[in-house]
Each structure stands twice: as structure tokens, then as C-alpha cells.
Amino acid sequence: MKKLSVFLMFFVFCLLLVVGCQRSEKSGGPAVALVMKTLNNPFFIDMEKGAKEVADSLGIQLISQAAEREVDVEKQMQIIENLIQRKVDAICVAPSGSREIVPAICKANRAGIPVLTIDTRVDKTTLKEAGCRVFTFIGSDNFEGGRIAGEFIVNKLEGRGKVALLEGIPGHETGDSRLSGFHKSVDDVAGIEIVASQTANWERDQGFNVFQNILQAHPEIQAVFACNDMMALGAVEAIAAAGKSGKIFVMGFDATTDAREAINNGTMIGSIAQNPYEMGRLAVINAFHLINKETIPDYIPVKIELVTK
Amino acid sequence: MNKNFKLEMRKICKIFPGVVALDNVDFELGEEVHILLGENGAGKSTLVKILSGAYQKTSGQIFLDGKEIEIKNPKHAQDLGISIIYQEFNLVPHLSVAENIFLGREPTLMPGVLNLKKLYNSAQKILDDLGVEINARSLVKDLGVAQQQMVEVAKALSLDARILIMDEPTSALTEQEIERLFATIRDLLKKGVSVIYISHRLEELFEIGDRVTILRDGKYIGTHRIDDISKPELIRMMVNRELKEQFPKKKAAIGDEILRLQNVEKDTVLHDINFSLYRGEILGIAGLLGSGRTELARAIFGAERIDSGNIFVKGKQVKITGPRSAINLDIGFLTEDRKCQGLILNLSVKENICLPSVDRFSKLGVVNRKKEVEAADFYINELRIKTPGMYQKVMYLSGGNQQKVIISKWLCTNVDVLIFDEPTRGIDVGSKVEIYELMNKLIAGGVAIIMISSELPEILGMSDRILVMHQGRIAGEFSAEEATQEKILHKALGGD
Amino acid sequence: MQQKDFLIHYGRQFGTLIGLLVLSAILWILTPYFLTVSNLLNIAQQTSINAIIAVGMTFVIITAGIDLSVGSILAFSGVVLAWAIQVGIPLPLALLIGLLVGLVCGLVNGLLITFGKLPPFISTLGMMSVARGAALLFTQGRPISGFSNTFRFLANGEILYIPTPIIIMIFVYFVAHYLLTHTKLGRYTYAMGGNEEAAVLSGVNVRMFKTIVYGLCGMLSGLAAIILTARLNSAQPIAGMMYELDAIAATVIGGTSLVGGEGTIVGTLIGALIMGVLRNGLNLLGVSSFVQQTVIGSVIIFAVLIDMALKKSKK
Secondary structure: OOHHHHHHHHHHHHHHHHHHHHHHHHOOOOOOEEOOOOOHHHHHHHHHHHHHHHHHOOOOOEEEEEEEOOOHHHHHHHHHHHHHOOOOEEEEEOOOOOOOOOOHHHHHHOOOOOOOOOOOOHHHHHHHHHOOOOEEEEOOOOHHHHHHHHHHHHHHHOEEEEEEEEEEOOOOHHHHHHHHHHEEEEEEEEOOEEEEEEEOOOHHHHHHHHHHHHHHHHEEEEEEEEOHHHHHHHHHHHHOOOOOOOOOEEOOOOOOHHHHHHHOOOOOOOEOOOOOOHHHHHHHHHHHHOOOOOOOOOOEEEEOOEEEE | OOOOEEEEEEEEEEEEEEEEEEEEEEEOOOOOOOEEEEEOEEEEEHHHHHHHOOOOOOOOEEEEOOOOOOOOOHHHHOOOOEEOOOOOOOOOOOOOOOOEEEEEEEEOOEEOEEEEEHHHHHHHHHHHHHHHOOOOEEEEEEEHHHHHHEEEEEHHHHHHEEEEEOOOOOOOOOOHHHHHHHHHHHHHHHOOOEEEOOOOOOHHHHHHEEEEEEOOEEEEEEEEEEHHOHHHHHHHHHHHOOOOOOOOOOOOOOOOEEEEEEEEEOOOOOOEEEEEEEOOOOOEEOOOOOHHHHHHHHHHOOOOOOOEEEEEEOEEOOOOOOHHHHHOEEEHHHHHOHHHHOOOOOOOOHHHHHOOOHHHEOOEEEEEEHHHHHHHHHHHHHHOOOOOOOOOOOHHHHHHHHHHHHHHHOOOOOOOOOEEEEOOOHHHOHHHHHHHHHHHHHHHHOOOOEOOOOOOHHHHHOOOEEEEEEEEEEEEEOOOOOHHHHHHHHHHOOOO | HHHHHHHHHHHHHHHHHHOOOOHHHHHHHHOOOOOOHHHHHHHHHHHHHHHHHHHHHHHHHHHOOOOOOOEEEEHHHHHHHHHHOOOOOOHHHHHHHHHHHHHHHHHHHHHHHHOOOOOHHHHHHHHHHHHHHHHHHHHOOOOOOOOOHHHHHHHOOEEEEEEEHHHHHHHHHHHHHHHHHHHHHHHHHHHHHHHHHHHHHHOOOOOHHHHHHHHHHHHHHHHHHHHHHHOOEEOOOOOOHHHHHHHHHHHOOOOOOOOOOOOOOOHHHHHHHHHHHHHHHHHHHHHOHHHHHHHHHHHHHHHHHHHHHHHHHHH
């Protein structure tokens, strides 16, 4: 029993310590929640950074939270429910599922907490059917990004060649838009043939495996477009493993630090830069506007650009 | 301090929450084989566990060579030259003999790299000095029980043990192996190793012991030279009551045939088995280890399939497809190995008693707990099971009480045939008699008992009829009157 | 005597219960948002899915087994259920189909373990992949969404101010507790895990009852799938990833021994609540996600350490 109480006391002490450290940032300003998909992706780290800096300057108490896994929309929903209990003043969310997040948004609506979406759009019909409201969408025009990527590949291949696609998780609005943007610029070009299009679930190791398999089936592939850089970098490794480095054009999306390095090395030809830092910043600024009863536009585009060597 | 003694323990007390396990016990050990005797729960194990460092004494003093010591833990006990060989060996089956002997103290070439040559050579030397024919390179799992025990002895010697504690060392050995073990013990004595020997088998004590200390209910009763004391006196000191006879056999009226085996065969283990069993009798089955005794029991109980032959229960031919169907035919089986096969150690007394009868206690899968509690209560009283309550986990009961739980479990299913495999192995004298009396009561109620045993006195003392097995066949049959140890052994060894 | 028996039986739960209360007390001190009726209901509701899966896991772990496939079975049941609803099969029947899919997957696990003699770890690891693949194949990777309010009542509705998932959870726990303590299945579950050979020799049909236990575990995943699908208004083929670990954690925190033969349903409920309270509290406090994972992991380790210390002191 003595041992037990020592254990318990030690545990309580640790918990208090951890939590205490976290709470030193307490301030009197409004509380804005930033709910991201995951923090295993540098994209969201940048987003958090942008949000944090502007929050500090505006005197806003920022609570950033994320699920452990990018696909775990149920956890994200739990986080939102808990933040509603915490009575935050606004919630900015990057939905892990564009339909599945709607019930959580409705709950926030009912609690009178405004919701802003970032990065991934909420499915409009689902939202409408549920009779709920999102104040704005802050994000890149993924369709436009996909289109630019497609155009770039067509130019690189001089209008002729075989192309493979690595899709994101099916049903994700982000990936779907990028893909349809890409199709828009490629489908009408007669010389370009899309020989494979498979999902690698946004992940690097899956990107490696899936592209390795695609290469087995279609060794003649000349270019690959991956809907994010993680998968693109996986493909780069698969190409290196097959001894074809530099022979296949790899195009990514997001222009993460790793991807930029790969572009400089020549293992990737390009990527589409999103600006997560800017997204985070704009999200907090607009949440601040909403809290002060100012109106904001329902779509706030964040600029995208083609990154090449 | 008496310098003549290697080890002295004075006024040792050990208190567990709610139980005084040892109450001012004295013990002394010279250059001798000192027997520690007492019923289960008398405190023998607690005493030696304090010596081996597994338990800490609550109060009292221990002197080694006249100097007072505190034994802190098992490692410390080893360093002091005290080694213990438990009833269940502490060997790693998949390692070699040598690796087991030097486990934790392997000779190394440099840190982390074994010196295999030295490992095997030193191990082999110890084994050779012991005079046993064991290859240090063979795996422990390939050795027989007696050989494994010798490995334990070798391990103790490699630790330079000066005091060796042996807990029930002969419980799994054959007569021959016991002789060999005793020779080894005498040899150890010459080398200056003193032995503390725990056993229930009174016959052995007179053969190997120099002195005997008796404990009862955690109290010190007395120490005597073996030559100065008789068996009945010893038993009286242990149980504080005169056991009129060790085997209180009462005859019951023999009734109808209840079980018959006809030409039963199982490849390599059972051949041409024919016999009948009648209500009210105890049929003893004798034979050496590996003669097919246990296999026969398992076949009747459906734990193993037979290849051919017929089994009749209450006159009807039956097919026993598994334990469940045997139970439905009112057959019960008390296995030789209680802990591994008979009991579910971390379940309560009540649940163990009721397990095979849950079916009978339930309607549509829902158990009637009132009936269960009644049944458990009934058998705990009826069989005088010593337990703080029916919710006590069986792992905390003594061997004799565990055996009673298993008997209750089968009584609860209303058995007609009960097979006992080694009914009293590892059980103290007092409880043994209680179990024999239970058997008497059962046959008086018309149950038929098959009793498999390695202890010839038990077979002779309790059976109405005796079958002797040899190499999977029934080699002989005797009535209780005509059977003698010599006759049985003769058949068991394959004589005509 | 009565009281002592009671303590032997339930003593273990007091430890976890005290853990839960201490944790709650700390959160109560640290944040005013924690101890409100709406937040407590919120926690119970969030816990319900994991708690229901953990019930099945408790049965399986008491038999000394493990089920790694619960998350995947949940996804597969979910998408089949969603499909059934969308093609217009009447709701009660569709729900039954969802449960059946879980049951069948679980029974297959059980048969592989008992008749195929595969170790539970291997067979359920295989099922984890098979069911996930089946879910993806069945939907071509796309979530199925948009359901009637009647169906969604199962997650969003309230009966007497109590959210439906909580009511379902409480119902499941009552039934499971009853099964484990008052029925043959329960007795045999403990017996198989405590000593399988002794159970066989006592006439327990180990193959049948083990298969039933795995079937039950699969069916409870199916039930969790119903709540999850109603809650998200969508059935995702990628739902439930890593749920097996949460369920195992809740079970183990609740005092069920991975070696088998020991464990209670009440303990598992407390275990699941500890995890739910912890996640909720850390969210309320705005603790960073990285720290959260570390804290949750530490709690699991501490819970088992305390459990072992308790068992030792009881000896």
C-alpha cells in the first residue's frame, strides 16, 4: 500500500508538472481553437506557427489541437466537442473528412461558437442538409493547383508520354480537387496517357510501395503526379530503388522543405507551394474579426505557386 | 553459541497478514542430513524459504558458523553457501545442462562473450564428480526427472553450496532413482555439504536421515535422532493424534458392473486391454512410469482417442468422444498433475468446484448462483476443505486441500466412476488419510474407483483388486488378499 | 466473511476507481469547465465507442487471447451497414446486417484460432488486413454518407436528457457483466483463460466457447460501427484505425491480465472512462497534442504498474 501511494503521488506530481507548464500562457483575451488533422506533417506545424504568431500579437489565447492520425475524424470530432465544453470563442478546423466533420460543426453552431474551415472544404450539400453553417473557407485553390501541375507536366513531356497518379485518401475534398484540376489540363492532350491512378493514402511509405508496384506493371512511365509531397517523396525513393533516378519526372504538391530539397537535387521536377503559415495566420485574424462581430468573406483564397528548380 | 553447528536458527517468527506461519521455531544443522517433517501448512516451506532468502523473517536470529547473519535475498543466500532445490525445478528447458548450471554466472572471454569451452568443461567436471552420466551439452528438456534433479544438485555444487535444502526430492522418482539420489546425498555429506531434507515419505526418512525436526502448525515440536524414534511416534508428533492405521480401508458391498473395457488398443501405448469395474470397489492399477497407466485413464475419460476396442458403461456400449461425453456418462478424472491439469489456479474454490457442473446449474445458459453457492458450501463442509472462504483462489490452498477441491468438483457432477491418478502425491500424512476415508465413503455410496498409484503400500492398502500394467498391457491381476509388494513388482517389471 | 469475500472479488476495482477519481479531482481543480453536467455527458458519449469495443476485448483477453482486428471489423461492418441503409433495406434489418457482419468476422477469427490452431495474434492480425481490405473494396475507397435522422438518433438523440450512445453503452455493460458473472459462457471464459487444459478435462467445450467469445467481440465492433456511422453521418472504410490499441489499453488499465483468467467488465468501464477523461481534460486544458500522447502512454504504464503492486501486496 505504501508503494502504491508513492506511485500515485509521483503520477499526480508529473501530471501537474506537465499541465502546469502548458498553462503558463494563460491570458485574458478571447480563446480561439485551431484544430488540425495531425501534427505528424510539417504542413500543419507551419500552420500552427502562423496562427501562434498572430494570436500572440492580437492578445488571443490560442488552443491548438490535433488528432494523432490524419484520417481519424472521430478523434477530431471529440476534440471539437471538448472545445465546445471549454467554451472557446471560435473554432478554426482543418477537417479530416469533409462530410464526417459536419455533425461536429453543427454542435458548435448550436453552442453559438463560430466555425471557420482551413485547408479542406466542408462538403456543401451535407452542410446544407444538416442546416449548419461555416463562416468561411481559408485555403488554397486546390483545383487551380492541380491544373498548374498538369500544365507543367504536359510542357515537360512536350505533349507526349505516359503518366501515373498517386491519389490521396478517396473522398477527401483536397485530393479530389487536385486530381480533377490535373485531369482538366491533361485529359485533352492527345499524346498524354494516364496509365495508372492509385491511392497511397497521403503517406510516404505507401507512396513508395504503391509506386514500386506501378513501376512493375508499367516500367515505361515517364512522369508521376502525387497529390501531396509525402507520396511524391515515396515515389522518388521507389524510382531510386529501381535504378531509374532522374529518368522519371516527379511532381508533388505542398512544397514542403523535403520536397524543395528534392527539387534542388533534381529528383523531383516541381511542386505546388501552398502557404500553410499564411493559412494559420489568416484563420486567426478572421476568427478575431468574427468575434468582434465584423463580417468576413465566405472564401479567403491563399495564394499558391509553382515551385521548380 | 554452540560452535558444533554449522547453522542455527533461534526463535524464528514469520507473520503474514492474518497468519502466524512460524512461531518461535528453533532449528540447528550440523554435518548431517537433517529431516524437516510436518504436515502441509506446518511451516516447513516457510522456514526453508527464510533460509534461502525468498522470505524475510519477522523476528529471531540466524547464525552461520557461530556468526549472526541476515539473509537479504536469494542471491545473498547463495553467496553464503545455502542452496535450495525446489519440488518444481528452476531449470530452463531449452538451454543445455551446462548453461543451466552456470545460468547468470557464465564464464566469459570478455564482457558479453561466452567462454563456451570453459562453460562445458567445468559443467562436465562437476557432473562427473557427482558420478552421474549426463552430457553437459544435452538440453534439459530431453532429460528425465531424475536427471534434471541431478542438474539441480550440480548447480548447487557449482555455487560451492555448504548447505543444500531439498524439498520433496523423491516425489517424482522411481525406486532405483531414489537409491541413486541417496547415494549422491551420502557422497555430498562426505564432501562437507550438510543437507536439509523435506519429505512426506516416512520410509525414506529412516533410510537417509540422521536427525529429524518436527513442526506442527508453525510451532517447533521437537528434534530427535532418527535411530531413537519410531514411525508411529513420528506420526503422532506430526498430527498430534494416533493414526491407527495408515490405510483405513473399509470394504463396501460390491455391486453391478459399471464399466467394461474390451480389447482396447491405442497405438504404441495400450494393447488388448480387458477388464471390468464394479460398483463399490477400488480397483488399484500399479505399474512403472510409462507402463500406460495414465494413458489408460485418459482413454477412459476421452482425453485421448482409442484406436479400436469397445467400452461399455452400465451395460451399454458407448463411444467416448471427449471429456464432455465421459462426464455425461458420470465418469470423473483426477489428474496426476493438479496444478497444470486439474485446477484453474486463479479462480476461486467455488468456481473450481462448480466448473464441470455449470451445465447442471444453468438454465438457458444462465447460472443459478444460489445453487452454486449451496453446492460449494456443502462440499467445503463435507470434505472439510480448509479455506478462508469459497471465494478464495485455489492457488492459496495447500496440496491436500487442492486435491479435495478437485474431488468435490467431481462429486458435484454425481459421478459413478472416479479415476484417481496418484491421489496422494505431495500430500501430507494427515490429509492422505482424509482422502482415503473419502474413498471409503464414496464406494460405500456405490461409486466405483480406479486408483492409479506409484506407491505400492497405497495400492496394497486401499484396493479391492489390483491390475498391474507393463508396456501398455495388463500383465497381472490380484485380489487384495493375494497381492504382495513382491508379486506386484515382479509383474510390473515384466516377469511372468 | 461476507465482506472479506467481497473485497477479494472487487478489491482490484477500487484501485482503478480511485485512479479515476484522483484524475477527475485534479482536472476539477485545474479547469472550471471539467465538472459540469454537459461535459460529463460529453465524456461518456465520447467514451462509448471505445468502451463498447473494449467489452469484447475484455472477454477475449480473459481467455488469454487478443483481437487486433476490431478496428477493421468496425470499418467493414460500418460500410456494409451504410450500404444496406442506402439501398433502402428497412433500418432494423440494416442494423442487424451490420451486427451480423461483425459477428461473422469474429466467428471466423474464432474458428481459425480453435480449429485452425492459429495463435490469436496471427489470425486476428490477418483479419485486421482482410476486413480493412474488404471495406475498401466494398466502397471503392469512398465513404458512404448521408443518413436519415431516425438512424442518426442512435448517436445524436437523447432519451430523458441522456444521449443515446450512453444508454447503449450502459445496456451493453449490464449485459456483459451479467454474461461474465452469471452465465455458463462467463464461467468458461475465465476457465479457458485460467487453465485451458484443466477446462478441457472438466468437460468444457473450449472450441465452441472460444469461437463464441471471438464472435461476440466481432459483434460488439459491429455495434460500435453503428454508433460511429450515425455519429459521423458517414461510414468510412478507413474508420477505426488503431482502435484495437485503445480497446486493449482500456481493458488493461481496467485490471484485466493479458495472461488471461482475470478481469472484470466494471474494471474495463473504468479503464475506458480514464482514457476518455484524460483526453477530454487535456483538450480542455489546451495541452499540445504531442504532450497528450506521452501522457496517455504514461497513464497506461502507471496503471499496470499500480495493478502489479496491488497484486503483490495482496499476496
